[in-house]
Amino acid sequence: MNTTHVWAAVAAVALLGFAFKAVGPAVFGERELPPRARSVMALMAPALLAGFVMVDLAGPGWSTLDLTVVGGVAAGVGLRLCKAPFPVVMVGAAVATALLRWAQ
Missing domain, CATH: 1.10.287 (Helix Hairpins)
Structure with missing residues (x-):
């Protein structure tokens, strides 16, 4: 697609x-x-x-399937479940994805 x-x-x-x-x-x-x-x-x-x-x-x-992106989405979901504000969720997911890619 x-x-x-x-x-x-x-x-x-x-x-x-x-x-x-x-x-x-x-x-x-x-x-x-x-x-x-x-x-x-x-x-x-x-x-x-x-x-x-x-x-x-x-x-x-x-x-x-990119596991670094899966980790970033999981971090975003976790932050959202902890009632974090949406901008914090977006930045947290982006930072988690960046850190996972850097660690690869």
């Missing part, structure tokens, strides 16, 4: 998200969505993001 395909997929998902958000109020008006539908919609974006991260991390067919 080349970069053009990835960006096309990102654009398609963004357009679908905008379309869903625009159509929802038009169809449902003032009514509330059922709780099950709200929970599914709330979990859709994190699931898609996780999929994009895994494809980018492991490469097509899991052929280009």
Whole structure:
């Protein structure tokens, strides 16, 4: 999968998200969505993001797995689980990845 395909997929998902958000109020008006539908919609974006991260991390067919990046992502997840602010998580993950690459 080349970069053009990835960006096309990102654009398609963004357009679908905008379309869903625009159509929802038009169809449902003032009514509330059922709780099950709200929970599914709330979990859709994190699931898609996780999929994009895994494809980018492991490469097509899991052929280009870079363990230094896996370590950086793990450090970011750990920092986020410790309730660190998002900028701290990003810097911590980048520093962890850099240190792992330097140690190689």
